[in-house]
Amino acid sequence: MAAHRLASRHVERIWGRRDLAGAFAPPAGAGTEPIGEIWFEGAPEAELLVKYLFTSERLSIQVHPDDEAARARGHARGKDEAWYVLSAEPGAVIGLGLTHEISRDALREAARDGSIAQLLDWRPVRAGEIFYSPAGTIHAIGGGLSLIEIQQNLDLTYRLYDYGRPRELHLDEGVKVADPAPWARPFEPVRDGPRTILAAGHAFVLERWTLAGDAVAALPEGSVLIPLAPGGTIDGEALEAGSVRAGKGRVAIAGAADLLVAYPGAIAVDSILELGS
Numbered sequence: 001m002a003a004h005r006l007a008s009r010h011v012e013r014i015w016g017r018r019d020l021a022g023a024f025a026p027p028a029g030a031g032t033e034p035i036g037e038i039w040f041e042g043a044p045e046a047e048l049l050v051k052y053l054f055t056s057e058r059l060s061i062q063v064h065p066d067d068e069a070a071r072a073r074g075h076a077r078g079k080d081e082a083w084y085v086l087s088a089e090p091g092a093v094i095g096l097g098l099t100h101e102i103s104r105d106a107l108r109e110a111a112r113d114g115s116i117a118q119l120l121d122w123r124p125v126r127a128g129e130i131f132y133s134p135a136g137t138i139h140a141i142g143g144g145l146s147l148i149e150i151q152q153n154l155d156l157t158y159r160l161y162d163y164g165r166p167r168e169l170h171l172d173e174g175v176k177v178a179d180p181a182p183w184a185r186p187f188e189p190v191r192d193g194p195r196t197i198l199a200a201g202h203a204f205v206l207e208r209w210t211l212a213g214d215a216v217a218a219l220p221e222g223s224v225l226i227p228l229a230p231g232g233t234i235d236g237e238a239l240e241a242g243s244v245r246a247g248k249g250r251v252a253i254a255g256a257a258d259l260l261v262a263y264p265g266a267i268a269v270d271s272i273l274e275l276g277s
Contacts, residue, residue, distance in 0.1 A: 002247050003219070003234050003235055003245045004246060004247070005237070005243055006041060006042055006245065006246055008040050009038065010026050010035050011039060012031065012035060013036025013037060014165065015034070015056060015058070016033075016055070017035060017056050018035070022242070036053065037051045038051060046222060047077070047153055048150060048224050048262055048263075049150075049152070049154075050150055050151075051151070052149070053083075053147040053149055055141055055142065055143050055145045059141045060157075060162040060163070061111075061120060061138065061160045061161040061162075063160060064078065064080075064135050065079065065135055065136075065156065065177040066134075066177065067135070070154060075156065076154070077203070080135050081132075081133050081149055081150065081152070082150045082262075083131045083133070083147045083149050084129075085128060085145065086127060086147060086148060087146045089145070090144075092144040092145050093122040093123060094122070094123055094131060094145070095122045095123070095141075096121055096131060096133060097179075098120060098182055099182065101180060101181040104178070108175045111171055112171070116161045117161060121182060130189070132185070132186050133183070134202050135152075138178050138179070148260065150206060150260070158174030186202060187200055194209055194210050194273075195207060196208045197268045200266065204265065205262065205267070206261075208228075208259070208261075209257065211253060211255075211257045211275075213256070213275070214253065214254050214255070214276055215252075215253045215274060216252055216253070218272055218274075220272070221264070222246075222248070223261060224244055224245065224246050224261070224262050225246075225247060225259050227239040227240060227242075227259055228258045229258045231255060231256050231258065232253060233253070233255060234252070236254075
């Protein structure tokens with residue numbers, strides 16, 4: 001089969017939640033610590049990684065290295081990431097970039113004394129919004145959110161500030177790779193019928209397909225498919241919210257379906273989706 005379902009793994013986080021149910025409920029025998037992330041892992045060499053995030057409080061203010069900086073330290077790639085907001089409690093925010101540009105020395109001092117929390121540009125968010133955060137963007141995810149995170153497959157985070165939690169900070173590494181400036185949306189979504197290109201031009205392309213009937217997709221190497229709602233099938237298997245598939249090549253999608261689709265590269269593939277079977 002050209003698209004196969006990925007196994008999931010629940011990850012405990014101090015900022016996570018204990019009330020996950022349904023498709024997101026912890027497996028039998030799991031501990032009582034809060035679950036912050038569910039990872040959907042493909043092959044170790046996969047270009048992309050998909051996570052579901054569930055937050056009860058703010059995550060650390062952090063930054064990730066780009067390809068060049070990560071490879072200089074022996075990693076295969078850097079870490080661009082994007083978030084699709086599944087749900088947001090009233091007042092939920094995401095911090096993206098700074099309110100104004102500062103020097104690296106000023107960034108280091110702000111991280112040390114905690115004033116970086118006031119420098120971060122906190123943005124109200126709502127369900128259905130998408131944010132693409134290129135490597136180097138200083139950011140923090142707020143509490144009260146459920147998100148889908150699509151990222152380059154690198155587990156490397158440099159914490160700049162953590163609200164006094166007893167966890168390691170990485171000021172030297174983080175200040176070196178950070179862009180201490182405002183975030184600008186890198187791509188305006190482009191809609192083409194049932195296909196909307198949500199982000200392109202950086203490490204990966206992210207699209208949303210809202211299909212009313214049958215279609216055939218020609219998936220590039222390294223593609224991931226994330227159902228946003230139950231409905232439809234792919235190669236005869238039911239699509240369910242809370243699941244993720246990896247694929248390559250030609251797949252048949254039948255029935256109404258609502259999917260996020262991501263694949264490595266900077267340019268959206270023109271011929272990726274064909275309506276009708």
